[in-house]
Amino acid sequence: MADVATTVAPLVRRLLGGALPVRLEAWDGSHAGPDVPRGAEALIDDAAAETGHLTIVVRSPDALRRMLFAPGELGMARAYVAGDIDIDGDIFALLDLRHRLGAAGDHVRVGPSLTDIGAVVGILRRLGALGRPLPAPEEEQRRRGRRHSRRRDASAVRHHYDVGNDFYDLVLGPALTYSCAYWGDGVDDLETAQRAKHELVCRKLGLAEGMRVLDVGCGWGSFVIHAARHHGVDAVGITLSPEQADGARARVAEAGLEDRVEIRLQDYRDVTDPPFDAVASVGMFEHVGAAEADTYAAAMAALLVPGGRLLNHAISRPDPHADAGIHARSFIGRYVFPDSALHEVGQVVSALQGAGLEVRDLESLREHYARTLRAWVANLQGDWARAQRLVGPGRARTWRLYMAGSAVAFEAHRISVHQVLAVRPHADGTSAFPATREWLARPLVADGTGGAVGG
Structure with a gap:
């Protein structure tokens, strides 16, 4: 033979x-x-x-x-x-x-x-190796229940995020931010790039002392901590992951911001205490689903005061004719982000404007996400033995494959990521939104003083 x-x-x-x-x-x-x-x-x-x-x-x-x-x-x-x-x-x-x-x-x-x-x-x-089908690895998930019900959405989120905060600390580094960083000129480390991203979002939202801010999909609380510490806002962060919520609360307490920041285990559809002056949704919209975009957009609009801003940061598909939903038999659909969807950015704009918001700014961060993912893969591979001890070899392999594959997909423009900034107009149609982009003119890199320049 x-x-x-x-x-x-x-x-x-x-x-x-x-x-x-x-x-x-x-x-x-x-x-x-x-x-x-x-x-x-x-x-x-x-x-x-x-x-x-x-x-x-x-x-x-x-x-x-x-x-x-x-x-x-x-x-x-x-x-x-x-x-x-x-x-x-x-x-x-x-x-x-x-x-x-x-x-x-x-x-x-x-x-x-x-x-x-x-x-x-x-x-x-x-x-001589023909045989019966093998059971799928235990890391593979098939969702049950009505798609995008509150129960099923919570289950999908927990499948991805409730794998241990120590594992995410290893992969994400000290910034503990699970979304695209912002690699400005002279920025060569992940933690600084993530602070710059937080500051970019704050600038776009026009945050100022005393504002009330909602972070939809707050992760481990990095953005709300940054916004409260450097812009003096009162912030609410919501997540469907119990482990994220526990980790975020601990970090808020460590930062001494418990009087300014509240972390909730809550679905965005269950937020009943508006209004907010600004809403940040960073890396959450992908979980909303292909058929739920209009529901989401209406909910975001209803949470804002007139003149309030929404920053929607989400991975997108370049092809407007492609199905937004991640295929249920794909690697990503079974192992990584069950029930997720990637909308073409024009469809995101249309959904937000259909809900009565006015889109004022749009920025692609595609190259930034590819670099971020490569940094995460480097962190994972740099402590590979510990990663496997924390989550098991199968899940460590899953994260390695999905993050490396995603980096390559961003570099090839098979997927992209956009920040869409929208405002809720007043009854007379005005919004008091700046007519130029001078509000983004200052550098986003920290100057070491703790001021509101990304530090």
């Missing part, structure tokens, strides 16, 4: 649409690809030089069985999360082969399609 790598290599070559630009190692110790002498079975080309040290390790025939019974990216994701496939080397280099891998949509799509199934069956037969 031929060795496993030689048997499997033609399938990998077929998936890549050419030669084998990465090294392939199999569970029997065989290998193919770079570092193998050139020849009919080596399947090597000059593209290998561009990937650096990169090896795909197939640790078990279970990897092929998972691909057989779940064609497309879901089967490949299951194999990686379960440890049946491993990546030795630069994961970004592998994911950057997306064009050869048939990438489409919002994230890298890998794995055999239905047309490749015959080849997979043939390989499994030759290897």
Whole structure:
């Protein structure tokens, strides 16, 4: 019988649409690809030089069985999360082969399609490894109940966020901010870039002493702490994650801001104590769902005083004709953000204006998010053993794959991220919104004085 790598290599070559630009190692110790002498079975080309040290390790025939019974990216994701496939080397280099891998949509799509199934069956037969379907890894989730009911939304959020605050501290660093940072000139560390993002949001919202501010999806409280400390506002932060709420309250107390900041475990649809002078929604809109955008926009508008501003910061799809919803059988839909949706930014603008708000400013931060994600992956990989101890190998692998894949998708403009700033007009149509963008003229980098310049 031929060795496993030689048997499997033609399938990998077929998936890549050419030669084998990465090294392939199999569970029997065989290998193919770079570092193998050139020849009919080596399947090597000059593209290998561009990937650096990169090896795909197939640790078990279970990897092929998972691909057989779940064609497309879901089967490949299951194999990686379960440890049946491993990546030795630069994961970004592998994911950057997306064009050869048939990438489409919002994230890298890998794995055999239905047309490749015959080849997979043939390989499994030759290897004597055909068998029954395997159970999905425990990290995979299927939601139950009515989509976007309060109960199901809370369950989806907790699946992603309630994995331990220590794990997020490791990945996100001291800023503990789970959204796109703002990498201005001269900014080269994640914590400073996140402070600059908080200050950018404060500037856009026009925050001033004594204002009442709502942060929808407040995470671990970083923005409300910044806004209260540097702009003198009274802030309310809401989240559906009990672990986030506990962590945010502890950080608010540590900052000595309990008299200015309140953290609630609450759905945005259940906020019953408006009005607010400003509402920040940063990295939350993705959880709202494809059919709920108008409900969300109406709720945000109702929370604001006349003249009050909303900052909606959300990942978006470039294609206005694409379905906003994340496919239920995708890696992201099953493992990362169940029931999530990415709206095209024009649709976001239309929803907000349909709710009576006036959109006054729009900014893309696409490149900023790619850099942020690379920083998070560096944090994760830099303390990989501890990450696995904290959340288990499967979940650590899930986060590595999703964050690296997302970085590549942002860089390729397959997804984007926008801040949309809107205001609720007064009855006469006026809003007192500045006519120029001079309010963004000052640098956002901290000056070390603790003043309201991002510090």
